[in-house]
Amino acid sequence: MEKDKPDNIPADQPANKKPSAENPYQLLGLKLTKVEKWAAGVPAVMAAMKDLLEEKTFFRGNKALLHMNQFEGFDCSSCAWPDPDDERSPIGEYCENGAKALAEEATTKKVTAAFFKANAVYDLAKLDDYKIGKMGRLTEPMYLPKGGTHYQPISWDDAFKKIAAHLNQLASPDEAAFYTSGRTSNEASFVYQLFAKVYGTNNMPDCSNMCHETSGSALRPTIGIGKGTVKLEDFYLSEIIIIIGQNPGTNAPRMMSALEKAKKNGAKIIAINPLPEAGLMGFHNPQEISGIIGNGVKLADLYLPVKINGDMALLKAIELLLFEFEKTSRGQVFNWPFIAEKTTGYDAFIKQFEQYDLDELARQAGVAKADIYEAAQMMASKQRIIVCWGMGLTQQHNGVDMIKEILNLLLLKGSIGSPGAGVCPVRGHSNVQGNRTMLIDEKPTDEQLDRLQQFFGFNPPRKHGYDVVRAIKAMQEQRLKVLFCMGGNFLSATPDTTYTAEAMRKLALTVYVSTKLNRSHLVHGQESIILPTLSRSDIDMINGVHQFVSTENSMGVVEKSKGILKPVSEHLINEMQIVCRMAMATLGPKSVINWQRYHDSYDAVRDDIEKCIPGFDKYNERVLQKGGFYLPNAARDGIFKTEEFGDRAPFTLTTVPDNTLGPDEYLMATTRTHDQFNTTIYGLDDRYRGIKNERRVIFMNADDIEKAGFKAGDKVDLFNYDDGIERIAPLFIIVSYQIPKRNTVTYFPETNVLVSINNVVKESNMPASKYVKIQIKKHDPAIYNRINQL
Structure with a gap:
C-alpha cells in the first residue's frame, strides 16, 4: 500500500509564506569520491538495477527493459539518441539513465487522492525535487480550488468543464498558452497544436525553446x-x-x-x-x-x-590554421569544388582572417x-x-x-x-524533434498554415505566439491567464525562478498533464488541475484495441512505440484523448474538426498527418516497417535550399565575443548530474565527477579558490546582478575541479534562480544558462532574510 505521508519534511524556512519555488536550502552531507576517467561499464548496470529495486518494480521493470527501444517494443522516454537501423542488442538496447526513467514509469508506488488529502501543497513544497519525484505515479485527476491548501479529486468530465470555462471566458485566445515537453508522441502533438490553432492562438512555448531552438x-x-x-x-x-x-x-x-x-x-x-x-x-x-x-x-x-x-575563438583559430595549411598545400585542405558549387560568401569570410592573431585567439x-x-x-x-x-x-x-x-x-x-x-x-528529450515536425511551434510558417487551412477548412491564426521566455513575461504582465502544460516541469526547467514563480502565481488557471508529481504542481495559478496520463511503457487500449504511437529521433527516423505494462490506475487516459476531450468541451459541436474520430483512433490521426505534413506519405503503412522510416532531409543529400541564398549554403561572418569579467566576477554554466535527466532527479550522486549525496556544489579552479581567500569545502552564497537586480542562490559547497580559471559549474535547477529572464541567446531567445556572470561570497546565515524580501 502506498504511503500517504512522506518522511522527513524539513522545518519551514523563515518567513516563507508561499509554497517554495526552490529546493530547500539545506546540505545533505557531501562525500567526495574518485573522479572517473571512463563511463558506463558494470557500475552503470548496477545503478540501473538499484533504481528498479528502489521503485519496487524489479521484475515488472526488467520485463519492460527487454522491450525498450526494440523493434516491436516502446521508445525510451529519456533521450532522443537513435536506435540502430539493423541489429539491436537483445540484452538491452538502453542506457543507465534510460533504465532509471523506465523505473520511475514502471514504479508500483502511487500518488492517490488519499496522499493529497494528507499533504498540503505548502508542506510538499518543503521537500526537495528528488523526494517529490520519488512519490510515485499519479492515479487520478486532481483539482486545487482558489485559496485551497490541498488538491482534491475531480472527475475527468468536471476537469474538462473547468478548463473549457476558463478558456471560453478569456478576452482573447492569446490569453492562453499551451506548453509541450519532449515526451509527447507525434500523434498527440499534432492533435494538440491543431486544437490550439482552432481555438485561435499560436502561443505554443515548448522545450525546444530551452534546448535546441x-x-x-x-x-x-x-x-x-x-x-x-x-x-x-x-x-x-x-x-x-x-x-x-x-x-x-x-x-x-x-x-x-x-x-x-x-x-x-x-x-x-x-x-x-x-x-x-x-x-x-x-x-x-x-x-x-x-x-x-x-x-x-x-x-x-x-x-x-x-x-x-x-x-x-577556438573555432576561428582552427580555421586560421587550416587557411595557413591551404596556402602552402593548395587544394589539399579546402574542398574547392564543393565551395564553388555549393556555397556563397567565401571571399568575405576568408578575408576576416587577416585581422586575427593565433596567439590572441588561443588566449x-x-x-x-x-x-x-x-x-x-x-x-x-x-x-x-x-x-x-x-x-x-x-x-x-x-x-x-x-x-x-x-x-x-x-x-x-x-x-x-x-x-x-x-x-x-544531440537532442535531449525523446520526441522534442518530433514535436516540432508535428507543428508544435510558436512561429509556424505560412506554408504550414496554408496546408492546415486547405485540408481542415478553418482559418488558423497567423500571428506568431509566445515562446517560453516571452510567455513568462506575458504571465508576469498578466497578458496570459491560462497555462496548459502537456508534460514537463515548467517552473524547474525555466530561468529566473523567483520571477517565473511570481508570474505563474498570477495565472487564473494552470493545468498539468503529468505522470508524476513535480514542483510545478506546487507553484501554481489561482486554480490548478493535474491530469494524470499514461506513460510510454503503459498499455494503451482504445475500444479494446492495443494502440501504438510514433516518435522521431535525433536523426529523423519515425518509429512506432507500443507499451507493454498494465497501467497503475484504471483512471489514466492517454494524452491524445485528453486533448480531444478538452477540445470537445471547449469548442463544442460546431468545431470543424471531428475530435471524436481522433479520440477513438491513432490511425485516424496518422491519416490526417499524412495529408498535412510533408514526408509522411503512407504513414500508417510505413510506420509498421521494421525500424520505421526516415523523413526527407535535403541537406543530408547535399542539397541546400534557403530563403535568402537559394541552393547555396552561405559562409557567415561572426565575431569573437568579449568575455571580460570584473575583478570579483566568474562565469557560471549550469549542468545536470549523472543522476538526473532534465529536471527529473533520479538520485543525489554525480558519480563520474566524484560527487556523492549532494547537489548544492560549485566546481571551481584551485587557483581561483586560493586567490579568492576560500578553500575547498567552504560554504558560499552565489549572486547575479543582471538588469540591476540581485539574485541569490544560497548555501553551496566549493569543490576544487579541473576547470578553466574564472569559470564555474553548478547544477540546475538549483541555480536557475541566477539566470536572468533577459539573459537570452541572440536570435533564438533561449535562456543563456551556460553564460551567467556571478559573484561568490562566504555564506552568511542571514542571507535568507534578504531572499525572503526579494
Whole structure:
C-alpha cells in the first residue's frame, strides 16, 4: 500500500509564506569520491538495477527493459539518441539513465487522492525535487480550488468543464498558452497544436525553446533545415568526430556505443569542453567482455579544455590554421569544388582572417596553441567530419553564431551532405524533434498554415505566439491567464525562478498533464488541475484495441512505440484523448474538426498527418516497417535550399565575443548530474565527477579558490546582478575541479534562480544558462532574510 505521508519534511524556512519555488536550502552531507576517467561499464548496470529495486518494480521493470527501444517494443522516454537501423542488442538496447526513467514509469508506488488529502501543497513544497519525484505515479485527476491548501479529486468530465470555462471566458485566445515537453508522441502533438490553432492562438512555448531552438535558428538559414544531417551509420564511416559542448556519458550514453564503433573503424575524436567529462574520455561497454573485465576503449584522441564561451575563438583559430595549411598545400585542405558549387560568401569570410592573431585567439579560447595546432592537423587532410554539440553551445548568448561557425568549418572542408560527414545536434528529450515536425511551434510558417487551412477548412491564426521566455513575461504582465502544460516541469526547467514563480502565481488557471508529481504542481495559478496520463511503457487500449504511437529521433527516423505494462490506475487516459476531450468541451459541436474520430483512433490521426505534413506519405503503412522510416532531409543529400541564398549554403561572418569579467566576477554554466535527466532527479550522486549525496556544489579552479581567500569545502552564497537586480542562490559547497580559471559549474535547477529572464541567446531567445556572470561570497546565515524580501 502506498504511503500517504512522506518522511522527513524539513522545518519551514523563515518567513516563507508561499509554497517554495526552490529546493530547500539545506546540505545533505557531501562525500567526495574518485573522479572517473571512463563511463558506463558494470557500475552503470548496477545503478540501473538499484533504481528498479528502489521503485519496487524489479521484475515488472526488467520485463519492460527487454522491450525498450526494440523493434516491436516502446521508445525510451529519456533521450532522443537513435536506435540502430539493423541489429539491436537483445540484452538491452538502453542506457543507465534510460533504465532509471523506465523505473520511475514502471514504479508500483502511487500518488492517490488519499496522499493529497494528507499533504498540503505548502508542506510538499518543503521537500526537495528528488523526494517529490520519488512519490510515485499519479492515479487520478486532481483539482486545487482558489485559496485551497490541498488538491482534491475531480472527475475527468468536471476537469474538462473547468478548463473549457476558463478558456471560453478569456478576452482573447492569446490569453492562453499551451506548453509541450519532449515526451509527447507525434500523434498527440499534432492533435494538440491543431486544437490550439482552432481555438485561435499560436502561443505554443515548448522545450525546444530551452534546448535546441538555437540549433534550428542557425541551421535553417544556412542549410535549409533545422535538424541534423547525419544518420547513425555516418558515425561508422567518419574520419573525425568533434564533440563540442556536449557530455555523452550523461546526456546520451548510447552515443558512446556509436563512438566506440567509429573508433574501431579508424575515426579520431576531438573533445571540446570546459570539464574533462568521463563520457568524453573512455567507455566500458557493459555488453562486451572487454567493457566488463578489460580496459574498455579510449574515446577522445585530443581534449581541448576550452573556457566557457571560448568556443568561438577556438573555432576561428582552427580555421586560421587550416587557411595557413591551404596556402602552402593548395587544394589539399579546402574542398574547392564543393565551395564553388555549393556555397556563397567565401571571399568575405576568408578575408576576416587577416585581422586575427593565433596567439590572441588561443588566449581567448583558453587552449594551448600547440593543442589547437594538433586539432587543425588532424582535420587538414580529412573530409568525413561530423560535429556534435549540445546545450554547452546552444545556451551561450552567441550560440547561434557559434553553430554557424561550425558550419563555416564544415563548408570549408565540404564535410556536409556526404557519407560520414555533417552536423549532429544531440537532442535531449525523446520526441522534442518530433514535436516540432508535428507543428508544435510558436512561429509556424505560412506554408504550414496554408496546408492546415486547405485540408481542415478553418482559418488558423497567423500571428506568431509566445515562446517560453516571452510567455513568462506575458504571465508576469498578466497578458496570459491560462497555462496548459502537456508534460514537463515548467517552473524547474525555466530561468529566473523567483520571477517565473511570481508570474505563474498570477495565472487564473494552470493545468498539468503529468505522470508524476513535480514542483510545478506546487507553484501554481489561482486554480490548478493535474491530469494524470499514461506513460510510454503503459498499455494503451482504445475500444479494446492495443494502440501504438510514433516518435522521431535525433536523426529523423519515425518509429512506432507500443507499451507493454498494465497501467497503475484504471483512471489514466492517454494524452491524445485528453486533448480531444478538452477540445470537445471547449469548442463544442460546431468545431470543424471531428475530435471524436481522433479520440477513438491513432490511425485516424496518422491519416490526417499524412495529408498535412510533408514526408509522411503512407504513414500508417510505413510506420509498421521494421525500424520505421526516415523523413526527407535535403541537406543530408547535399542539397541546400534557403530563403535568402537559394541552393547555396552561405559562409557567415561572426565575431569573437568579449568575455571580460570584473575583478570579483566568474562565469557560471549550469549542468545536470549523472543522476538526473532534465529536471527529473533520479538520485543525489554525480558519480563520474566524484560527487556523492549532494547537489548544492560549485566546481571551481584551485587557483581561483586560493586567490579568492576560500578553500575547498567552504560554504558560499552565489549572486547575479543582471538588469540591476540581485539574485541569490544560497548555501553551496566549493569543490576544487579541473576547470578553466574564472569559470564555474553548478547544477540546475538549483541555480536557475541566477539566470536572468533577459539573459537570452541572440536570435533564438533561449535562456543563456551556460553564460551567467556571478559573484561568490562566504555564506552568511542571514542571507535568507534578504531572499525572503526579494
